[in-house]
Amino acid sequence: MLDHCSISHKGGIVLWSRSFTPEASHIASSAASPVNSLIREALIESRTTGEKYEKDGFAVKWTFVNDLELIFVVAYQRILQLTYVDELLAALKSLFVKLFQPFLTTFVASLHAGSTAKASIADAVTSWNFATAFNGWDKYFDTLLKTLEDKAAQERKSRLRAPIRSQPANESSPPSDDQSTEPSQSEDAAQDEQQIARNVQALKARLRGRGGRRGGRPSMRSVDSGSGRDSVNNSECVTPKRKAAKKTGRKWGDEAPTEADMDVLNYSMEKSDMSDFNPSKDVQSLVDKASMGSRNKEGLYEVKDWEFEINNTVAEALKTTEVKPASTTSGSLGALGSLFSRLTGSKVLTEQDLKPVLDAMKQHLMKKNVAMEIADKVCEGVGESLVGKKVGGFQSTNGAVRMALSTSITRILTPKTSTDLLLSIRTKLSSPLTSTQQRNPYSMTFVGVNGVGKSTNLSKVCFWLIQNGLRVLIAACDTFRSGAVEQLRVHVRNLSVLGVDGATDSKGRVELFERGYGKDAAGIAREAISYARDNDFDVVLIDTAGRMQDNEPLMRALAKLVTVNNPDKIIFVGEALVGNEAVDQLKKFDRALRDFSSGTGTGKERGIDGMLVTKWDTVDDKVGAALSMTYVTGQPILFVGCGQTYTDLRQLRVANVVQAILSD
Missing domain, CATH: 1.20.120.140 (SRP54, nucleotide-binding domain)
Known part of the structure; x- marks a missing residue:
């Protein structure tokens, strides 16, 4: 275990440090600390060579980044003989500079711009807020350290198992036919399962080889113990082949299947009583506790922020240090x-x-x-x-x-409009009405091309709304794709048992409004909004059929749905995997909606109000689709989807996206 780790400027400014025990914290702050002794004796007086220093039972290792004038120091008890320290230092150097190079470059330049080095360093200590500048570094450091400690632990275990696995197989003379070929109980205790399997295979191979040698004594076994084949010297004992079970033929009649026949083939679990569904068994697979958001001071549930893939960044830093350890x-x-x-x-x-x-x-x-x-x-x-x-x-x-x-x-x-959906919903639901008016629910329409994950991510948004105590109606307006209604029915069934905290029953908070297939989507959405208004639903989520941006008839149908129902938000669902295609999709979707909605005679044109980017977890730091989509529309990215459970929804912070794009 480490005792102390720090990152400092050569002028003496400590940018970041971590002590792992109270004793180490006291030692690090004292004048006789091994770190201070290192600086005084090794770095200033050059009384030691190499990159290892020992003092008072501690071992101290360090490395430099000369162009940025940084020193990375790790101290630990010498008796521990930690094997991963060199790799830790190299990875720390690579990762820290990669994440904060713009700030470090500006910081170092400001030190050299001062009137004197001493004065500029003193000013830097008071004027630079390192805690804010290096916000989030602790998470990267903890992930990196845990990765290396786990790797070292696995290597220790493999070394301990090596003597057992390397025991040679019993090389005694081949046993006779009447000898037992099974290992003894003492051998079972001394060797692991893998070694025993190898020994058995070796014995079987020797038996097969001995029985097949020219001039050898013929075997009277009915079946060769190694290969399972019948012996050629005992043909009358051949085991007869087992007759295969006759396959029952499927009936392919000319008559239409009956309702009973169809019920046998129905596996959709659409029964209203959900008698075959076990909530206590399946709830754990629907949510990821590690991905759960948190509640703010107002008690509202907020989804987690997307952070620039700490694990992938650390892995990349480790990979870089393996290839170029002295860089x-x-x-x-x-x-x-x-x-x-x-x-x-x-x-x-x-x-x-x-x-x-x-x-x-x-x-x-x-x-x-x-x-x-x-x-x-x-x-x-x-x-x-x-x-x-x-x-x-x-x-x-x-x-x-x-x-x-x-x-x-x-x-x-940086978004030009508000990304706070909850604020928009609460504002509409709390707006004053006249005595003759009836409050309409807040409605959101999800649009996009085929296969990007509209229905799945609509359900994630629904879970977030349920967590905030809202009643949600999902309108199944994809009346074209086979299975679209059934897919939403499964999502509603799942969401109805998750509840506000992801565990309690929330039946009644979410319902599905559907009218089957082949119907007019605009009419279904209108009926759903009317049903939600009459039954006190707060939000209506409208799922639409996927369509290509160049298909004019389908885009006209989508514009009709928008014009007839005038949803509060039109959310474009796109993939993080697309590059140039994202620009084409967004431009044509937005243009088609505006043109066809304004051409209906209402005089109002509606375009895309926000975006939800799916499959975000598949692109690592290649997050340029966010930049492309925002540049084209000027509209904000409301959420990104990053997994397969209902909690795998994230908010984007501009700083995190910039960091990912600028990373090497």
Whole structure:
């Protein structure tokens, strides 16, 4: 177990530290601490060589990032002989710089910009808020440390098992036919199951080989013990073949199947009493406790924020350190940072200076799944903000270009309208009415192309609304796809047993409104909203059929549904996997809805009000679809779907998306 870990600037500023025991915390803060002794004797006085220092029973290891003037230090009790410390230091260096390089670059540049080094360092201690700047680092560190500790524990176990597994098989002479080929009880106790299986196979192989040797004594066994084949020397004892069971033929008559025949083939569990459904058995598979959100001060249930895949980021850092364990300069800057190394010296930037850097930046964005058209415009905006800017030295140039890119992406992703759906719902439900008016429920229509996961993610949104105490009616307006109504029926059945806290019964909080297949979707939605109004439902979620953006008749039908029912929100459901296709889908969906809805004579045109991006867990840091979709519509991403349970819904924070896009 570690005792102390810290990240410091060479000037003496501690950026981050962690002590794992009270004793270690006291030792780290004292003048005689091994870390302070390391700085004094090893780093300042150069009285030790290598990258390991021992003092008062402690072992201290360290590594540098010279271009950013950082020191990474790990201290532990020397008697423990921790084998993963070197890998931990290398991964810490790679991960920390990868996550916070823009801030670190600006910070180091500010130190060198001061009048004196001592004065600038003193000012930095008071002016820079490192706790805020490195917010979230503790989670990455904990994940990294746990990964390496688990890996070391597995290696120790494998070393302990190695002597047992490496015991040679019994090489005694082959037993005679009347000898037992089974291992003794003492051998069972000494060897594991895998070794016993190998021994048995070896004995069987020797028996088969001995029986087949030319000139050997013929065997009188009816069946060879190793192969299961009949002996050639005892043909009269051949076991007769077992007669196969006769397959019952299916009846393929010309008559239509009866209701009883159809009931036999019905596995949809659509019976209203749900007699075959066991809630206590199946509830655990419907929610993921680790993905559950939390309640705020007002008691409202909020879904979790999406965080830039801590486990994947840590794994990537470990993978990088395995390939390049000694990487310092180039490894700390990363691929994106190396783009800016072309801009050096103190000068005023011109378009010619920026062109190769912006071209490489465009390729980086496209690798992150940003549509080519959007990547072009983003890089164009970054170039316009930098042309004519005077920069000096590599560090300030690097920071300036990265900061400009970060600012541009942040500006695009920042929502222009509110993303608080609960606030919109509560505002409508609490608005005053006249004595003759009847309150309409809040309605949301989910639209999108085929197969993106509209019904599944509609159900996740429904679970979130139920958690906040709202009554929800789901309108099955996909009257075209076979099984669409049954799919929603299963979701409603599941949601009805989850309840407000994911465990208690919530029957009555959610219902399904359906009229079967082949009906007019706009009419079904109108009836559903009327039913919800008469039965005190708070929200209506309208599921629509998937359609391609180029199919004009289907887009006209969708525009009719929107025009007739005027939903409060039109939510486009798209995939995180698409790149250039996302731009085409969104443009044509939004344009078709606006054109066809305004052409109905009402004079109102309706476009997309927000987006829900599905399959977010399949793209790691390639989250460029979020940038493309937001750029095209100017509308916010309300949620992202990232799993198969009802709790696998996340909110996007702009800072997390920017971090993922800028990561190497």
